[in-house]
Amino acid sequence: MTTPPPIASFPLAARPHGLARWLPIIAVLRNYKRAWLLQDLSAGLVLTAILIPAGMGYAEAAGLPAIYGLYATIVPLIAYAIFGPSRILVLGPDSALIPLISATVLPLAGGDPAKAIAIAGMLAILSGGMCIIAGIAKFGFITDLISKPIRYGYLNGIALSVIIGQMPKIFGLSITGNTIWDELITLVQHVHDGKTNSMALAIGSSCLFVILGLKHFAPKISGVLIAVVGAIIVSSLFDLSHQGVSVVGILPQGLPTWQIPNIAPVKFDTLFSSALAIALVSFADMTLLSRTFAIRGGYKVDRNQELIALGIANISAGLFQGFSVSSSASRTPVAEAAGSKTQITGLVGTICIALVLLFAPMLLQNLPQAALSAVVISSGIAIFEIAGTLRLYQLRRFEFGLSIVCFAGVAFLGVIQGIFIAVGLALLAFVWSAWRPHYAVLGRVDGIKGYHDVSRHPDARRIPGLVIFRWDAPLFFANAETFCERVMQSVVTAPTMTNWVLVAAEPVTDIDITAADAIAELDKTLCQAGIELCFAEMKGPTKDRLKRYGIFNTLGKENFFPTIGQAVDAYLEVNKVEWKDWDE
Structure with a gap:
C-alpha cells in the first residue's frame, strides 16, 4: 500500500491558538x-x-x-x-x-x-x-x-x-x-x-x-x-x-x-x-x-x-x-x-x-x-x-508479533478486544525489558574516551580492585533483586580482588522504595566483605529520592561523584593503586 505523502504546506500542521484551539473549524476556514x-x-x-x-x-x-x-x-x-x-x-x-x-x-x-x-x-x-x-x-x-x-x-x-x-x-x-x-x-x-x-x-x-x-x-x-x-x-x-x-x-x-x-x-x-x-x-x-x-x-x-x-x-x-x-x-x-x-x-x-x-x-x-x-x-x-508490517518483520520481530496479535484480535474478536490485547502485550513487553535490562561492567579502551562495556570491547583495561558497573534502566521493585545479584556476580568474576564497586548511575532515572532498601542491603553485604559501594553521574531527581528515603546519608555523601572520572581519581588516591591511563 502506498501511504499518502504528508501535506507539508497545510498550515493547520501548526498548533492552533486562542479560540481556534477550541473551535478547530476556525483554523480550517482561515486556511482553506x-x-x-x-x-x-x-x-x-x-x-x-x-x-x-x-x-x-x-x-x-x-x-x-x-x-x-x-x-x-x-x-x-x-x-x-x-x-x-x-x-x-x-x-x-x-x-x-x-x-x-x-x-x-x-x-x-x-x-x-x-x-x-x-x-x-x-x-x-x-x-x-x-x-x-x-x-x-x-x-x-x-x-x-x-x-x-x-x-x-x-x-x-x-x-x-x-x-x-x-x-x-x-x-x-x-x-x-x-x-x-x-x-x-x-x-x-x-x-x-x-x-x-x-x-x-x-x-x-x-x-x-x-x-x-x-x-x-x-x-x-x-x-x-x-x-x-x-x-x-x-x-x-x-x-x-x-x-x-x-x-x-x-x-x-x-x-x-x-x-x-x-x-x-x-x-x-x-x-x-x-x-x-x-x-x-x-x-x-x-x-x-x-x-x-x-x-x-x-x-x-x-x-x-x-x-x-x-x-x-x-x-x-x-x-x-x-x-x-x-x-x-x-x-x-x-x-x-x-x-x-x-x-x-x-x-x-x-x-x-x-x-x-x-x-x-x-x-x-x-x-x-x-x-x-x-x-x-x-x-x-x-x-x-x-x-x-513487512518492515517490522525485517527489523523487529517482537513488534511484528505485536502487530499480528492486534490484527488477529481485531479480525477475530473485535476492534476493542484486539486493541486491548495488543496494548496489554506492549505494556508487558515494557515491564519485561525493565525487569531484565541490559547491564555492563566497564573498562578503558585505548584511544577512546570514556568507559565502555568490556563484553563488547575485549581489549578494554580494567582498573585493579575497581568494578565499574552500569545498569541501563530505572530501579524498581521488579528488578531490584536482579540488580543486586548482577553487582555481586560482577564482584565474584572480577579479575582482581575488589575494593570498590562504582555504579555508573546515569541511566537510572528512578529508584523506588523497594529498590532503595535493596541498595541498603547490598551496601551492608559489600561492607562486610570490605568493599565500598559508590555511585557516579546519578541525576539530581534520583538522588533527591534517596535523600527522602534516608538512604543517601546511610551510603555517605562522599560516595556520590559527579563523574566516573572523578570517582576513579578518588579510588586511585584512597587505595594507592598504580594506574596509567592511555591519555596521560
Whole structure:
C-alpha cells in the first residue's frame, strides 16, 4: 500500500491558538484553499451514499427506528466539524457500540419505541459528558500506549473485517455471523450452493473495477462517485430491484428536533455503567483511528480536544433524537479515498442527508447495496499497511508479533478486544525489558574516551580492585533483586580482588522504595566483605529520592561523584593503586 505523502504546506500542521484551539473549524476556514472545495464536495456526495444506509442499518440493529440512525449521523457530523481536530474523521453510528446500546436499550424499553429512543438518547448524553470530563482532565495521554505496530495491526484487522463483512452484498447475499470467519464460511457455502445473485455480483464487481482502475490510472477522477452514479442509472434503467438485487429503497422523511430524553430517574444507575463502557469503547476506537489517519496525512491532532469533540458530538446526538456515536473505521477511509481534505466533507454529507430527507427521499432508492459494498471494500483495500508490517518483520520481530496479535484480535474478536490485547502485550513487553535490562561492567579502551562495556570491547583495561558497573534502566521493585545479584556476580568474576564497586548511575532515572532498601542491603553485604559501594553521574531527581528515603546519608555523601572520572581519581588516591591511563 502506498501511504499518502504528508501535506507539508497545510498550515493547520501548526498548533492552533486562542479560540481556534477550541473551535478547530476556525483554523480550517482561515486556511482553506479553493482547490480543496471540489474535492470536499465530491467526497461529501460520495460519503452521503454510504452514510444513509449505514445509519439506518445501525439504528435497526440497536432496536430503534431506522430514521434515528440518520439523526445520529446529521448532528454529530456538524458538532465534530466545529469542535473536532481531525481533518477527515467521520463520526456516526458504529458497529462497536451497537451491541452495548442494544443490550441496554432493549431490556429497559420493554418494546416501547418512545422509551427506546429516550434511553438511547440519555446514554449518548451520559457517555458524552464522560468524554468531555476526560478531555478536560487531559486523559488523551492514553494514546501514547498505541505504538506503530499496534496501529498497523489495527488497520490491517479493520481492512480485513471491512472487506469480508461487505463481500456477501457483492454476491447479492444477506449473511450474518458472530465473527467474520463465520460470515466467510457461510459465504463460501452459499456461493458453492449456487445462491449468488449474478446481477448483484456484476454490479458490485464492475463498481470495484471502476474505482480501483481510476484510482490507479486517473487518480484525479473520483471513481467512487462515478461508480455510485453509474450503478443508480443502470439499476433504474433495468429495474434491478425486481430482479432480486437489494437496493437502498425510499428513505423516511423529517429532520431531528431538540428533545431532552425523558426517562425515570431510577434508570440512571443502570445507564451509568453502560454509558461508561460506551465512552471507553468510543474513546479507544476514535483516538486510534484519528491518530492513524493524522499520521497518514502528515498532521497532528490534539488528543484531549479529540475527547472533548467526541463528547460534544454524543451530547448533541442525545439532544437531537440520536444515540451514541464514535468514529467510523469504514466511512472514514471512504472519505479519504474520495479525496476529502477537511471536515467540510462531513458538513457536505450532513447537508445532503438533510436535503434528501426533506425533498428527495426517493433519490437513492435504486442504488444497489452491491455498489455501496464495492465502495467500502475499495476503502478497506486502501488502508492495508502491508509495507510497514513487512518492515517490522525485517527489523523487529517482537513488534511484528505485536502487530499480528492486534490484527488477529481485531479480525477475530473485535476492534476493542484486539486493541486491548495488543496494548496489554506492549505494556508487558515494557515491564519485561525493565525487569531484565541490559547491564555492563566497564573498562578503558585505548584511544577512546570514556568507559565502555568490556563484553563488547575485549581489549578494554580494567582498573585493579575497581568494578565499574552500569545498569541501563530505572530501579524498581521488579528488578531490584536482579540488580543486586548482577553487582555481586560482577564482584565474584572480577579479575582482581575488589575494593570498590562504582555504579555508573546515569541511566537510572528512578529508584523506588523497594529498590532503595535493596541498595541498603547490598551496601551492608559489600561492607562486610570490605568493599565500598559508590555511585557516579546519578541525576539530581534520583538522588533527591534517596535523600527522602534516608538512604543517601546511610551510603555517605562522599560516595556520590559527579563523574566516573572523578570517582576513579578518588579510588586511585584512597587505595594507592598504580594506574596509567592511555591519555596521560
